[in-house]
Structures are given as C-alpha cells and as structure tokens.
Amino acid sequence: MSTKRFSLIGLTGTLLAVMAAGGFVWTFSSSLRRMELFVPRIALGLVVFGGILILLKDILNPGERDTLSRDWVLPYAIGVSLAMWAYGWAFRNIGLMTATFLFLAIWWVWVAYRDARRTGTFARFRVTLAKRLALAVAVAVVVQLIFVTLLRMHLPRTPLP
Amino acid sequence: MSSFNVDAALAAVSIVFALDTALFIMIGIVVGISVGALPGLAHSLPIALVLPFSFFLPIHQTMGLLIGTYQGGTYGGSITAISFGTPGTPGAAATVTDGYALTKQGKGKKALQMGLYASVVGGIFGSIVLIFLVVPIGQMAPRFGPGELTALYFLALSLVVVFSTENPGKGILSAGIGFFLAVIGRDIITGGLRFTFGIRYMQSGFPLVPLLMGFFALPELIYQIHGVIRDPDKAGKVGDQPVELHSKTEEGLGFREMWRSWRGIGIGSVVGTFLGALPGPGATLAAYTSYSVTGQFTKDRNYGKGSLEGVAAAESANNATCGATFIPLLTFGIPGSSISALLMAALIMEGVPVGPRVVVDHTQVVYTLFLLILVANPFNLLFGKLLIPVFTRLTKIPSAVLWPIIAVVLVIGTYAYNSRPFDILMCIVAGLIGYFYKWFKLPDGPLILAFLVTPLFEASFRQALTISRGNWMFFLGSNISRVLWVVTIVAVIFFVVKRKRHSEEE
Numbered sequence: 300m301s302t303k304r305f306s307l308i309g310l311t312g313t314l315l316a317v318m319a320a321g322g323f324v325w326t327f328s329s330s331l332r333r334m335e336l337f338v339p340r341i342a343l344g345l346v347v348f349g350g351i352l353i354l355l356k357d358i359l360n361p362g363e364r365d366t367l368s369r370d371w372v373l374p375y376a377i378g379v380s381l382a383m384w385a386y387g388w389a390f391r392n393i394g395l396m397t398a399t400f401l402f403l404a405i406w407w408v409w410v411a412y413r414d415a416r417r418t419g420t421f422a423r424f425r426v427t428l429a430k431r432l433a434l435a436v437a438v439a440v441v442v443q444l445i446f447v448t449l450l451r452m453h454l455p456r457t458p459l460p
Numbered sequence: 461m462s463s464f465n466v467d468a469a470l471a472a473v474s475i476v477f478a479l480d481t482a483l484f485i486m487i488g489i490v491v492g493i494s495v496g497a498l499p500g501l502a503h504s505l506p507i508a509l510v511l512p513f514s515f516f517l518p519i520h521q522t523m524g525l526l527i528g529t530y531q532g533g534t535y536g537g538s539i540t541a542i543s544f545g546t547p548g549t550p551g552a553a554a555t556v557t558d559g560y561a562l563t564k565q566g567k568g569k570k571a572l573q574m575g576l577y578a579s580v581v582g583g584i585f586g587s588i589v590l591i592f593l594v595v596p597i598g599q600m601a602p603r604f605g606p607g608e609l610t611a612l613y614f615l616a617l618s619l620v621v622v623f624s625t626e627n628p629g630k631g632i633l634s635a636g637i638g639f640f641l642a643v644i645g646r647d648i649i650t651g652g653l654r655f656t657f658g659i660r661y662m663q664s665g666f667p668l669v670p671l672l673m674g675f676f677a678l679p680e681l682i683y684q685i686h687g688v689i690r691d692p693d694k695a696g697k698v699g700d701q702p703v704e705l706h707s708k709t710e711e712g713l714g715f716r717e718m719w720r721s722w723r724g725i726g727i728g729s730v731v732g733t734f735l736g737a738l739p740g741p742g743a744t745l746a747a748y749t750s751y752s753v754t755g756q757f758t759k760d761r762n763y764g765k766g767s768l769e770g771v772a773a774a775e776s777a778n779n780a781t782c783g784a785t786f787i788p789l790l791t792f793g794i795p796g797s798s799i800s801a802l803l804m805a806a807l808i809m810e811g812v813p814v815g816p817r818v819v820v821d822h823t824q825v826v827y828t829l830f831l832l833i834l835v836a837n838p839f840n841l842l843f844g845k846l847l848i849p850v851f852t853r854l855t856k857i858p859s860a861v862l863w864p865i866i867a868v869v870l871v872i873g874t875y876a877y878n879s880r881p882f883d884i885l886m887c888i889v890a891g892l893i894g895y896f897y898k899w900f901k902l903p904d905g906p907l908i909l910a911f912l913v914t915p916l917f918e919a920s921f922r923q924a925l926t927i928s929r930g931n932w933m934f935f936l937g938s939n940i941s942r943v944l945w946v947v948t949i950v951a952v953i954f955f956v957v958k959r960k961r962h963s964e965e966e
Contacts, residue, residue, distance in 0.1 A: 311900060315633065331654060334925070335647045338918045339654060342643060345636030352629025375686040376895050379678070379867075380888045387871050387884035395872070403864050410688065410860045431861070438865055446872055453879040 309357030316350025319343045391454050395447055399439040407431035465823045472827035475520045476835055484521045485836050488528020489843045495529075496536020497548045507533075507802045519810040519825060524832050526806055530799055531583055531782050531836045534743060535844055538575040538775050543568060544866060546677040550668065551743030551778035553908055554751040556676055558763070558770030565766050569848070573713040574768045575775045576844040578725050580837050582776030585729035586736060586783030587834040593787070604738065606924035607935050611944035612738075613917040616749055618948050621906050622955045634902045637893070638910025641666045648919050649926075661882040669877045670887035671911065677870050678891025679898045684863045717768055724754045724773035732780025737787040743778040748909045750777035756955055783833045790818055790826060 323343040326336045382402075389398035411431055415424040446452040475481060488510075507529050514522040537549030542559030555575060562571035604612065621631045644655045645665030656662040731750040736743070754773035755763055763770050785800045807814050812822050819826050874887040897904055928934030936942055 335652050339643045342639030349629045349633025376682045379682045406864045
C-alpha cells in the first residue's frame with residue numbers, strides 16, 4: 300500500500316479524466332449535430348466524473364487504496380497481441396492448416412527445448428517434441444475440417460497487413 | 461389462449477414424446493453445447509446452418525433440432541467461461557468472474573455443475589412462464605413505448621453501476637467507456653459518422669463478438685503466457701495448485717450448496733424471464749442484470765471472487781431467456797433477438813405465419829413448441845452432465861499446451877464471425893482494453909452492459925424526443941415510466957445507503 304498522497308491510481312484516473320474532458324470540449328467544434336453528440340457527451344462526461352471520483356478517493360482515503368495488479372506486464376501484452384495478429388495474417392495467406400501447425404509448433408518446440416535445457420532432461424526432449432508436433436498436426440487438421448471443410452470459411456489472400 | 465384446447469394438447473403430446481422428436485432434440489443439444497463451448501462461434505451459427513432443414517423436415521423435428529441447439533448453446537457458453545475464463549457465447553460473459561475464480565480454486569467441477577443445474581432450473585422456469593403467461597405478458601410488451609423503454613434501460617444501467625464495485629468512481633468510469641465504445645459508428649437516426657476516425661469498417665460500430673472475445677479471453681491468455689515464460693515451474697494447469705491437489709478427489713456439487721444459491725437461481729430465473737420477454741435485452745443483459753441484483757442480496761462473502769451463487773445467478777438468467785424470448789415472437793411476431801429471428805424464419809418456412817393469430821390458427825403448433833421448449837431442459841441436463849467430465853479434464857492440460865490452442869480458436873473464431881481480418885484487430889484492441897481493466901481493477905460488468913444497452917437506450921430516447929418534439933416531460937408521461945423512474949431513484953438511494961452502512965460496519 301502506497302503512503303504517498305497521490306498514487307498511480309489517482310494519476311491514471313486523472314489522465315483518463317483529462318483525456319475525456321479534452322474529447323468533451325472537442326465535441327463542441329465537431330460538425331455532428333447536437334442530438335448525435337448527446338450520448339457521446341454523456342459517455343465522456345461519465346469518464347470525466349469517474350476519473351475525478353477515483354482521484355478524490357485516492358487523495359481523501361489513502362488508507363483504502365487498492366494496490367494495482369503487478370501480474371500484468373505490458374511487453375507480454377504487446378507480444379501476445381502481435382503473435383495473434385501474425386497468425387491471423389498467416390492463415391489467410393499460407394493456408395489455415397499450415398499457419399496453425401506453424402503457430403503451435405514454433406511455440407511448443409521452443410517451450411519444450413527451454414524446459415529440457417532448464418531441467419537438464421534432454422533424454423525426454425525428442426519424445427516430448429514428437430508428441431507436441433503430432434498434437435500440432437492434429438489440431439491443425441481439426442481446425443481445417445471445422446472451419447474450412449464444414450463451415451466453408453472464406454479465406455481471401457490479403458498480403459498487406 | 462382464452463380457452464384450453466384439449467385435442468390440440470393431446471396431439472402435441474403424442475408428437476413431442478415420439479422417438480424421432482427426442483432424437484432431433486438430442487442432436488440439437490449436443491451440437492449446441494459443443495458449439496456454444498467454442499469461443500467465438502455464437503450458437504446462432506449452427507441454428508443458421510440447420511435452418512435449411514425446415515424445407516424438408518416436419519415442423520416438430522425442425523423445431524426440436526433448433527430449440528435443442530438454442531438451449532444447449534446457451535448453456536454450452538458457460539463451460540469455457542468457467543473452465544478457461546473465456547465465454548463461449550456473449551450470454552455467458554457474466555459467468556466468467558465467479559466461474560473461473562472457482563476453477564482457479566480447484567472447484568471447477570462444482571462451478572460447472574452449478575452452471576448446468578441453474579441453467580436447467582432457469583430454462584424450466586422460463587418455459588413454464590411462457591406457457592402460462594404468454595398472452596398477459598405479450599399484451600404488456602406493446603405498452604413499452606420509447607419513453608418507457610428509456611426509463612427501463614436507464615434503470616438497468618444505474619443499477620449495474622451502483623452494484624458493480626466498492627469504488628463508485630471505477631464503476632462510472634467503466635460504464636463511460638462502454639457508452640463510448642457503443643456510440644462508435646453510424647448514428648442510428650441520421651446516419652452521421654461518429655468517432656470512426658476515417659476507418660471504413662468502424663462505420664458499422666465496434667463489433668460485439670470480437671469485443672467480448674478479446675476483452676475476456678486475451679488478458680487471461682497474456683497472463684497465462686506470462687506465467688509459462690516467467691515461471692515455468694508454477695505454470696501448470698489452468699486450475700493450478702488446487703486442481704492438482706483435488707484432481708482425484710474433486711467433489712461435485714452437493715444439494716446443500718445448491719440450496720444455498722436459491723437466491724441467485726430465483727432472481728436469475730425471474731430477471732431472465734422478464735428481460736427475455738422484452739425485445740432487445742437478450743441473454744447477456746439478463747445475465748449481467750441478474751448477477752448485479754443478486755450481488756446486493758447475497759450473503760456469500762466470496763461473491764465476485766468465486767461464488768457458486770454468482771454462477772447460478774448468471775446461468776439461470778441466460779437460460780430463462782430461452783423460453784421467454786418466444787413470448788413476443790408468438791404473440792406479436794416480434795423476434796426479441798437474432799436467434800429468435802432465426803426461429804421465426806424456420807416457423808415461417810414451415811408454413812406457420814407468426815403473429816397475433818398464431819395461437820388461434822395454429823394451436824397445435826404452439827402447444828408443440830411449448831412442450832419442445834420444456835422437454836429440451838431434461839435433455840440439456842442429461843447431456844450437460846455427460847459432457848462436463850470431458851470439459852473438466854481439459855482444465856488439467858498444462859498451460860503451455862492449452863493456451864496456444866485457445867489462442868488459435870480465439871483468432872479463428874473471431875475471424876469466422878464475419879470473415880473480416882479487421883475483427884481480429886478489434887479483438888486485440890478489446891483485449892488490450894481488458895488488460896487495462898485487469899491492471900486497474902475496473903469492474904467489467906458496467907462496460908459490457910453499457911455497450912449492449914446504449915444503442916437501445918439511445919434509439920428509444922431519441923424516438924421519444926422526436927415524438928414529443930423535444931418535450932422532456934414525455935419521459936414521465938405514463939404510469940409505467942413513472943414507476944420505473946421512481947424505482948430507479950429509490951433503488952439507487954437504497955443500495956448506496958446500504959453499501960455505505962456496510963462499509964462503515966466493516
């Protein structure tokens with residue numbers, strides 16, 4: 300628990316409130332009609348109000364501060380997002396089965412190798428590797444059967460991201 | 461149904477309790493549960509796929525298949541919500557919080573069983589209400605004009621914000637973000653583009669399925685992958701240590717535990733039936749509203765952190781909508797959701813013109829539908845029970861193996877929704893929003909509810925202002941509106957005061 304008067308929680312609340320306030324002010328220079336902006340203004344107003352309440356609670360009741368989760372690490376979020384996007388791009392361009400196999404195989408081979416090196420159990424590495432690759436093939440085939448053969452999912456080539 | 465037609469009822473009984481009908485219901489249930497359990501594949505998909513069968517199958521077989529798929533799919537969505545924190549269908553999103561927390565505590569089996577039993581109880585309740593109140597409730601629905609609907613949606617939004625969190629600022633902030641995401645796209649009346657930032661795909665708004673998939677599944681995926689990379693020794697199964705400890709002795713749900721959740725099941729059944737009978741709200745809104753309302757009455761201190769009552773509240777509500785959604789459909793020909801629109805299409809293709817006269821002109825068909833909806837529930841219970849062990853075992857698969865497969869299903873499921881690569885990007889954006897929510901400990905309920913209700917709220921609100929030519933007193937023009945506004949104000953004051961007293965006592 301932080302003993303500072305102004306913690307990261309209050310700072311984040313303030314930042315969101317300032318951004319929403321900026322958006323709220325911007326709506327007055329927008330070309331949209333007044334009624335078109337009615338609900339967006341409510342939305343931005345709520346974010347401003349919520350952010351201010353978070354800030355006030357942070358300042359007035361520092362004892363009640365709930366610590367932010369430390370489990371969530373941004374580089375992993377970016378990495379996983381990029382991997383998912385790359386897989387989405389790959390299955391449209393190199394085929395669903397190939398992309399799925401590669402996506403799973405690369406990840407599982409790397410994890411199996413890392414585990415073998417960490418625990419020094421290279422004797423089992425080949426067996427684990429064979430099992431994981433077989434599983435990757437099985438998943439790729441099932442995915443192909445469900446989404447392409449059965450559901451006839453449309454997969455146009457889209458080389459550009 | 462002013463008078464009960466005995467002959468039609470007996471004919472319906474003989475049709476529904478035949479072997480072929482039972483077989484089609486069973487196939488529907490198994491397909492529904494299996495597809496519902498696949499994140500991203502909404503159960504409207506198999507219903508749409510089996511729709512052409514109505515051209516050559518008799519009506520009882522077609523409707524048995526469709527109703528079985530509908531009920532099985534509605535329950536099936538909870539399986540992955542509980543086992544992996546990824547709702548299989550949007551209606552199961554409210555189940556994630558408590559269901560997945562229970563799985564992580566090694567009580568996944570109990571949670572799955574509670575989800576199943578609550579679903580069946582909610583489904584039966586909704587079916588019985590459909591049978592007995594189809595006409596009275598159907599007659600009440602048209603009285604909900606734009607003014608009344610505005611008041612109703614405002615009530616739902618207010619309560620969720622009040623109920624959602626100990627910190628009202630976070631609840632309001634979360635609802636504000638949900639409101640904002642919902643207004644992106646074309647204006648519902650003028651067609652003007654709002655906050656699309658020049659992106660063509662955004663003109664149709666922020667897509668619902670990628671939002672739900674990304675918001676719930678991606679943060680968990682990131683967390684699990686982080687665990688596998690940073691601490692491979694600890695990253696075991698989804699249920700981590702508790703599942704390991706109880707893997708052989710993990711107990712099922714006891715009758716007492718089920719009985720202790722009577723509030724959640726009761727509230728869920730009533731809320732789900734009521735909201736299911738209104739066009740628009742649907743299973744997701746019903747589940748969240750029930751979950752929020754039960755949160756105020758429960759005595760379970762673990763509510764929101766791994767409570768069986770939380771699972772019961774959400775699951776009974778979303779399955780209670782299955783029967784109730786037929787009320788506006790059969791009485792006025794108004795499909796309350798996309799799925800009931802598909803069911804309506806099947807009835808029309810079978811030569812049944814759905815509308816106010818259907819009860820008089822096709823009494824036997826109506827009785828057959830009632831019975832099919834009712835009979836599908838025991839089948840749901842049976843096959844749900846048979847399939848639970850299969851899905852429970854999946855939680856024992858090591859994280860390093862399981863989560864990449866879920867990532868695959870997540871990406872393909874999101875893409876399959878509309879065959880648009882843009883949806884994958886939206887899923888990732890929603891996932892990053894969900895990641896922020898987890899980090900900042902914002903409640904997810906207000907965002908999802910605000911996102912779902914805002915288009916309905918805005919449509920009725922602006923229709924009301926257009927009809928009344930800008931006269932705001934129109935919102936207080938009827939007794940229903942006045943009652944709803946009073947209920948909103950009283951409920952908000954009551955629950956805020958109650959919460960304040962509760963926190964002072966603590």
